Amino acid sequence: MKKALILAGLLLVSSLAVFGQGYDAQPADALVFPIGVAGTPYENAELGTQGGTLYEASIEDPRGWNNHTAHETSTTQYTNLMHRGLLNLDHISGAVVVDFAKGYDISEDGLVLTFYLREGIMWSDGTPITADDVLFTYNDVILNEDVDCNARDGQILPDGTFPILEKVDDYTVTFTLSTIYRPILNSLTFNLMPKHKLAQFVHKLNPDVPAGTFNETWTLDTPLSELVGNGPYVVTGYEVNVSVTMERNPYYYGYDNAGTQLPYYDKFVSLIVSNQDVSMLKFRNGEIDVYALRPEDIPILLPEGPAKGYTVDITDKATYGTTWIMINQDVGLPDGTNEEKRELYRNVEFREALAHLLDKDTMVQNVLNGLGTAQWSPISVPSPFYGGRDFYGGPITEADAVWFEYDPALAASKLDALGVVDADGDGWRDLPSGDPLTIEINANDNTVRIAYCLIIQDDFREAGLNTNFQVVDFNTLVGQLFSSTGDIIQLGLTGGDEPNSGKNVYRSCGALHAYRFSACEDPDEVDLRIDELLNLGANTFNLDDAFAYYKEYQQLLAHQLGYVYLCQQTFNYARYDKVGNAHLASPTSTPGGNNGLLTELCFDKS
């Protein structure tokens, strides 16, 4: 009996040793969140306590566990909780803030960025994190051509070179740039990877493994105990098509200002629910604690919430991304036809007439149940550089916005002035030469997009334009876009905080400059100014100057009517009241958080 007791005691001690890992005391270099401190982004947050499990749903399975070879958010929503970088985008304000770096300096000439790392911080397996891990991640993973890594593109400087990363000592590194390029700060949010676990899989460092091995490392079949990170959570369970379980990283360096280590929740479980209707049912059934809802869910959830103990937040915050129609100014160019139509499409007056026929208010009301905002700018509304603000990062006033109000009469008079009138009396407007004009609108099979296009088709027809809307396969649509064989195409693009992340789209030679690919060889004045403004905005660390350049950039693009923007859904959220700090969910927290939720600050109130 005594023996058994001793054995049980030993077992208890040894099991405590496993779970007791972590720091003995708050590290001197911990990242402290100023919870509830007025004047900070966290002033509306509450202090919490550790414990509990947070349940949410996500729509797809992860495709692997390797953050740098992942190409989709279904994977990075987990790896972003497992890894953190030198810098991060603030979950609430979207500004660039320090994360694993405790601070950084920019040299006088703006070409050398020195980062000071947090000392005494460990990976989740207890190995210290040093400058070598930063060098490994940057030089041997991200910049390594053998690694299939999308993050490399964000590191390219305007002259085509990459920043040179050097180690000063174990806790100091410098990035040397060939030219001043502020958007590099957004790119230096890249997640850190543990050298001691992964160097053996990089062909460059270990010639024994074949080239490309790193791309097949940390896949779904890797034992989860091999996964090591420095973020708030590590993956500890995965049941395919069912759930992902993450548990707190005992060595995470984030603390609240009361000295409690983050994250508050011990566990974070993401149920994989591929059907949104089922997600909503699971939320109503109390199986998941939070739910990023669709406009059509609101009439059901709003009345039910108080009785079931959940709150539905309806915000006016727009989400990231743009939705647009593209009037192909190169229409007919690939096969040398439609010359007159092309000339018409290239006339900005004609595009203005079409813009005046876009009834964005009706789209918001009828398609998005009123839960959307009209768009005019290529930059997503949550970005601090959105041109509708009255200064850098300031409140949105839309004073500087460029709107083409819905005005069919004005549109008609513009069309008349262009000679686009009904010449043959068939009820449809014709080209100035008298040849018939037909407009084709294509979109892919998506209920929201189809609804937009039907509204547009109605208004175009009402104005006398012979318009046909057709739903085509997404890949066919993308094919039309890249080969300039479409007419008017309705699609959308993802967006981010930094305008230069969209340079692939808006630079005259950009790969997605689909409204006029020919602008690359034959740019007009506006195209050249847009190219210049993108460079100017990037070429300064002064955010006010950058904002001024980017504002002009947005206004020029809005006037140019290449992509003509429609509207974007606003961010709406439903959450059980027992989840503390869930009210901080916002579209801005998506880059670093999960499903809009500021995961590491949520806590169990029940």
Place this chain on the structure above:
Amino acid sequence: MLTYIIRRTLYMIPLLLVVSLISFSLIKLMPGDYLTTARMNPQITEETLNQQIARYGLDRPFIVQYWFWLKNVVQGDFGTSFDTRMPVFKTLFFGSRLMWTVIIATTTLVLTWIIAIPIGIYSATHQYKPSDHVVTFFGFLGLSIPNFFFALVLLWLLVVIFRVGDYGLGVGGLLDTRYFDAPMSLAKIGNYLWHLWPIWVVIGTGGMAGLIRLMRGNLLDTLTLPYVQTARSKGLKERVVIYKHAVRNAINPLVTVLGLSLPGLVGGSVITAIVLNIPTVGRAYFAALQRQDEPVIMGGLLFFSLFLLIGNVIADFLLAWVDPRIRYD
């Protein structure tokens, strides 16, 4: 019989070759490819895209790609998924997918047959009576409601009308979250059953109507045959006439159906599995189709074709076994 099976197996080889060539061509005829979504990502440059195209071998001419694929398959290498970067079959069968697919498929199959055959017999022996119309009606109802919709309605009823959440019960998936880490127990098995019954109901009702009609029709045909009349006229009990003579002969065509349902066991019910959150091989294959993950599509197709062919052979074999009149030599 043995020579027959060997002959059939040898026939499979050219057949699978043709199947693979046709499906490879069809994949290539689909607009776009695995990288189409990446092309629409503003943050990916053309250089990176071109590198990826080369990495996946998508820049080579069609016939070269097919040749390389075929060469590797002959050597037993079905390739690596573009998407998960794991070998093709690991991607398809990952985790407990294969196990759950087999469990769900076999239990549903057995349940469907156990219920549908007696109903079909009952329906035939009570032809045009009100009870025949009632069972036929419900059979058709099950057949005509789309499975995904029926599944959604079922979940909605459970959550909103029966409010199962108040009793701590979840809907969809395999288990309630509180049992995720729990050791196996009676309560846990009970919870599995709670999550499985909607699948049985949804898939079962969908497949039952066809079987009922088939059984009913076959039996009705058989019941008019002279030997049934002979059996009756020599004074056998009606029960013996039906079960010993008529049903045994009426069931032959159903054996073929059973054999052909083999590939459906592994690949079927995708949409129901998606709505009810069940891990199945079909879902992995469906995801590969949506993402144009070519190696997985091709590997999966070969696998399902092989299953279909094996199912055919088994059906022939079973038929010979239940019907002594059939010989393959």
